[in-house]
Amino acid sequence: MFFENSQYNALTGLKNRKGLYHDFMHKYAEFLDPKMSSPFSIFICDLDRYKKTNDNYGHKAGDAVLKNVASILSQHCGDLDTAYRWGGDEFVFVMPGTDLEECKQKADEIRQAVKDSSVTVSVLPIKVTMSAGCALYNRSKSIEENIAAADDNLFSAKDSGRNQVY
Numbered sequence: 001m002f003f004e005n006s007q008y009n010a011l012t013g014l015k016n017r018k019g020l021y022h023d024f025m026h027k028y029a030e031f032l033d034p035k036m037s038s039p040f041s042i043f044i045c046d047l048d049r050y051k052k053t054n055d056n057y058g059h060k061a062g063d064a065v066l067k068n069v070a071s072i073l074s075q076h077c078g079d080l081d082t083a084y085r086w087g088g089d090e091f092v093f094v095m096p097g098t099d100l101e102e103c104k105q106k107a108d109e110i111r112q113a114v115k116d117s118s119v120t121v122s123v124l125p126i127k128v129t130m131s132a133g134c135a136l137y138n139r140s141k142s143i144e145e146n147i148a149a150a151d152d153n154l155f156s157a158k159d160s161g162r163n164q165v166y
Helices: 017-025 050-057 059-075 100-116 143-159
Strands: 040-047 082-087 090-096 119-121 124-126 130-136
Touching: 017 082, 017 090, 017 143, 040 050, 040 059, 040 100, 040 143, 050 059, 050 124, 059 082, 059 090, 059 100, 059 119, 059 124, 090 100, 100 130, 130 143
Parallel strands: none
Antiparallel strands: 040 090, 040 130, 082 090, 119 124
């Protein structure tokens, strides 16, 4: 899958970091207005022990896993939601109009879907798990600060045993 648009990740077909920043300036601008009362949530997730997948099965298998996870994320996007490949095996999921509890529920549905899926490479089924950290978007803070808040919760999920949502 190849996209000429620099806002997309060629491997996964998801928007990349540049696409996220563009969307925050355009697609989500009205939701970021400090006067807006509607909730806005994000989560960041990554694959548990992804390096081991690459080491054990090779980078082609690792790429297949990333494509599978990107597909699962895309399938779980609502009308206003967007999934982004943040980098490596990290993804950001943006949900305007969604409160923190709904964000955690959606992240957990995706976590379970990833856990239940597998990718077959050279007749070997490869299964992975993911962890996620959720945050209610604070409109008085920058995009980076909000992602950092979600990332702190991702670290808590990892520290608590992985394959969890915080």
